[in-house]
Amino acid sequence: MAPKTRRLLLSNLILEKFSKTEQGFGLAYGLIHDDQYFVLGFILSDESSNVKNLLQSDGNDLSLTSDLLKCWAANQTTLPGGVHIIGNVSIPNEDAFLVDVVEAAIPDIISEEVYHCPETQSPLSLVYKDGTIRASMVDDFMQKEELEYEIVPVEDILENFMLVHLKGQIVINVENSSESIVEEMQEQIARSLTEVFTFNFQSKVFLNGTEEICGADGSKKVDFLLFRDESGKKKKGRTGAEMEVISAELLSKPVKTKTTAEGNDLSKCAPIVQHKKGDIEFLRIPFVVDGLCYVHKDTKIGDLYPILQTCVSRQLLLTNTCLLSELRKTDSASTPVSMHFLSPQNGHFLTLVLPKKLDDSAQESKRQNLHEAFSLDKDRPVFRKGCQVLIKDDMKENSLLINPHVGLSPGIKDAEVAVVYGRYAYHHYMQDNFDDNGWGCAYRSLQTLVSWFRLQGYTDKPVPSHIAIQQCLVDIGDKPANFVGSKQWIGSTEVSFCMETLLGVTCRIMSVSSSEEMCSRVDELLRHFKTQGTPIMIGGGVLAHTILGVAWNPDSDDLRFLILDPHYTQGEDLTVIQTKGWCGWKGPDFWTKTAFYNLCMPQRPICL
Structure with a gap:
């Protein structure tokens, strides 16, 4: 029987990545729930490698080289739990035989257990050529069925899922050598795939195994695990969060008495002690597990344990790679740190485990490989330590809001929209217990x-x-010494001076003499947000604001500006900030008709 699937959804970001890739092949990854495939992205093989070098021929069969398997395995571990390899991708371009070569290797990919598909389903095959994606399913008997699919915003896909944030500690005691670390980590990884852990949730539910659940009926949906107050109501997260987050704690089970297959109690056996003489340097590494899982909202609690197991094993695989890499570079190993990254080019989380002591410069080669594997632009950072994202349940109460514009619509039909790239924090009056009102x-x-x-x-x-800021302007000679500690205003020019002096960032100053001229230069603002992506500081009269984006319909000449207003004086309440217009889309009448404005437009560095 030909393979079938009920529904196939592709993230809109896949099409963007396909269009930027000249040629290549790799693996598609995503989520599966009730025979529904949600494809989030793909991992390419090394683009500098020839397909023939990566697929080796053995008679009439094609098989995978060990280098290719290692590459795929290493990158797969960065994916959240619940996200798996579910198919392959081909971008043949001028190589007409590429698709046939890759599909001929599918049986070997299946035998290597690279794919993770339900028993009743087969891996996907996505082929991009001439601006079009062709989707099909191919099983190990090479049966193929063309599939229909929908391309939807990645946000619409993830609306169906919740984020589980798993934290805990695994102490690694090991001799300071590569061989010992590999042996110890292999043992830890093997243990993680058995039921040696308990997963504890704030809702007082304990998962002790696939069949052992305390505090809840395993048939209940996972939203039961959201933290609830004493009245039984779900605790509200920070308003405006993209996904609901379930907090989970990793616990080690008490060691049980081991028995042999014949039922003999192994605790009565004599222990064997190996004594090794010599100077041995031992490492004790308290690794903090910090992993993420995507789980469908209809997932039952009883089905959650293996997803969390996958999350733990991926954390340990990443830790193993991190320790060995640092050991090769420095002859020592520091405590590895788990970090989560969320690039607008991916739309979903990726997790890395990085050495605590090494700075970004030591990881440049690793970042380059990740950008290539996940088809990310190579002119802006994604995996630097400063790019890491704090998960919602780790945020402190009343911490600064990140991206308060998310969820707001310009309300213009068929508009060309360009907004700030990535993440920023909303700074406004009265924060930091500092009164700067006015x-x-x-x-x-x-x-x-x-x-x-x-x-x-x-x-x-x-x-x-x-x-x-004031001291900076005094130091460069722009202001007198008594400017420090004063309540004097600054404008766009002073902002540009500080950006260059403090960060080394060059800013372009655009001057307009009226609101009408501001609107006439909307094409420059669109270009800025598409190419630079930085927020713009604008000063005019006695007021300053931050422009986060523009929306324009050239046919109707309908125009909106996305404004972040620093004059807000209250707490970090996103509902108030959005509904009262402190962050929102504004029409041309927001600007004073006769005012003169200077726009400070930071130019981002080109780097990785």
């Missing part, structure tokens, strides 16, 4: 700009305080 709006806009460069990984310099 004079600090440009300072706060500058802080928002600096936060963007920090969260994109371009700098690790701290967001400057008002005093630090």
Whole structure:
């Protein structure tokens, strides 16, 4: 019987990545629920390698080289739990035989257990050629069925899922040598695939195994695991969060008495002690497990244990790679740290485990490989330490809001929309227990700009305080010494001076003499957000704001500006901020008709 699937959804970002890739092949990954395939992306083989070098011929059969398997396995471990390899992709371009070569290797890919598909289903095959994606299913008997699919925003796919944030600690005691680390980590990974862990949820539910659940009926859906207050109501997360987050804790079970197949108690056997003489350097590494899983909202609690197991094993595989890499470079190993990254080019989380002591410069080659594997632009950072994302349940109460514009619509039909790229923090009046009401709006806009460069990984310099901004302007000779500690305003020019002095970032100043001229230069703003992606500080009269995007329909000439207002004085309440217009889309009448405006437009560095 030919393989079938009920529904196939492709992330819109896949089409964008396909269009940027000249030629290649690799693996598609995504989520499966009730015979529905949700394809999130793909992992390419090394683009510098020839397909024939990666697929070796043995008679009439094609098989995978060990290098290719290692490459795929290493990159798969960065995916959240619940996300698996579910098919292959081919981008043949001028190589007409590429698709046939890759599909001929599918039986070997199946035999190597690279794919993760339900028993009743087969792996997908996605072929991109001449701007079109062809989807089919191919099983190990080479039966093929063409499939219909929908291309949808990645946000619409992830609306069907919840995020499980798993944290805990695994202590690694090992001799300081590559051989010992490999042996110990292999043992840890093997243990993680048995039921040696308990997963504890804030809802007082314990998963002790696939069949052993305490505190809940295994047939209940996973949203039961959301933290609830004393009345039984779900605890509200930070307003505006893209996904609901279930917090889980990793616990080790008490060691049980082992028995042989004949039932003999092994605890009565004599232990064997191996004594090794010599100087031995031992490592004790308290690795903090910090993993993520995507689970469908209809998933039952009883089906959650193996997903969490996968998450733990991937964390350990990443840790193993991290320890060995650092050991080769420095002859020592520091505590590895798990970090989560969420690039707009992916739309979903990836997780890396990186050495605590090594800086970004030591990881440049690794980042280059990741950009190539996941088809990411090579002119902006994605995997620098500063790019890591704090998960919602780790955020402190009243911490700064990140991207408060998410979820807002310009309300213009068929508009060309361009908004800020990536993440920034909303800085406004009265934060940090500092009263700057009435004079600090440009300072706060500058802080928002600096936060963007920090969260994109371009700098690790701290967001400057008002005093630090003033001192900077005094140091470069722009202001007199008594400017420090004053309540004097600054404008776009001073903001550009500080950006260049503090961060080394060049800013373009665009001047307009009226709101009408501002609107006439919308094409320049669109181009800025598409190419630079940085927030814009704008000053005019006595006010300063931050522009986060523009939307324009050239046929109707309908125009909106996405404005972040630093004059807000209350707490970090996203509902208030959005509904009251402190962050929102504004029409041309937002600008004073006769005012003169200067726009400070930071130019991002081209780097990885």
